[in-house]
Amino acid sequence: MSGNLSTEEGQIILNYFMNKKITIKICDGRRVKGYLYCTDNYPNILISQATESWEGVKDTERRIGLVMIKRDIIEKIFIAKYLILYCYLQNFFIIFLVIKYLINVTIEKLSYLDKLKYCTNVDKDFINKNTVSNPSPNYYDQYIEEYYEPEENIDEEEVIPLHLQEEKIKSQDEKKFIDQVEKEEILEILENERALNIECIDIVKKNDDELKSNDIAIICSPYNKRHGEALTNVIRKYIKNNYRFENNVYPSMVKNDFGWFTYDMRKIILHVMTKEMRERYKLEDLYKNIEEDVEEDFFAERPDDVIVEKDDNENNVIEKEEKEKINIEDKCEKINSIENM
DSSP: OOSOOOHHHHHHHHHHHTTSEEEEEETTSEEEEEEEEEEOSSOEEEEEEEEEEETTOTTOOEEEEEEEEEGGGEEEEEETTEEEEEEEETTTEEEEEEEEEEOSOOGGGSOHHHHHHTEEOOOGGGTTOEEEOOOOTTTTTSOOSBOOOOOOOOOGGGOOOHHHHTSOOOOTTTSEEGGGOOHHHHHHHHHHTTOEEEEEEEOOOSSTTOOOSOSEEEEEEOSSHHHHHHHHHHHHHHHHHHEEOTTSOOOOOEEOTTSEEEEEETTEEEEEEOHHHHHHHOHHHHHTTOOOOOOOOTTSOOOSSOOEEEOTTSOOEEEHHHHHHHHHHHHHHHHHHHHHO
16 A cells, blocks of 8 residues: 555544454464454554454454564454555554545354445545554563563462461560460361361260370361371461470371371360261271270170070060079989889
8 A cells, every 4th residue: 555644633533443443363262352452563453452363263262461462463453443455665664544434233153245235335534545653662672572461470488378377476475375275266276267067076084083185186188298288387376376285395297198187286186087087987987985886796705604595576585594503403303203112
């Protein structure tokens, strides 16, 4: 496109299109949507808040932020409701020429031929007016193929729950002694951290001679092993910030490779176990002193003191000892009668 170009008229049209929605169809089948940011003197087109998708393929849209489209891969351009013909003059400026005005259609859902069916006459204000863009003043600072805005990578170990962030660091004198910790505190933290199947058990001794190291056992399950370790660390952090031990030495977390994490707080002991580990070891029954039913061994030695038999009606129970005693008395009577004869 050579000829006499009016820079003033072109600038007016360019300003009209600035920051308006733009859709660019690329030769390889991709579509880039966003807002017209500027053009440069290569020439290329820069689009802000851009999203990229493949034409005719569902669920392929992705956000790519600020992106620059090279002129040699562009197939079609649509800005707002205008079908744009673009070209370049002596490899220096991009020129926009409005060729059709589209009304009451969703451009993204129509093919090129369908768009022409909905075209009306060209808007008189834009007939034969070419747009010449000015190079960006910060062109070399933003001359990139694609600019991504990735989320900040936050180290998982640096993530501190909100209820811990709000607490101030206490001195050793301000901290309570560990025996004063209450089970309600621990249960509330576990619930806030989305622990599963929380069970709190008061440990009772079987007899007075038995010793117990803890008064309360709290057992819960995590979503996975990483969640289990995080739950235990949250409790450990809370205890360290609010309680003290007599020797100022805090217990460490005990864990194994199968999803079982333990933290002993003297008065309270915490077990974070996967569902499989809980079903296998049944700690709840152990702390509740529930004896496991053992299958009877028919080959084990038994005392011969009492052997019980049942009759057919299962109403009368006769001890074998009584039967043997009766038999012996009968024999004695028979022997005495024989001697008397």
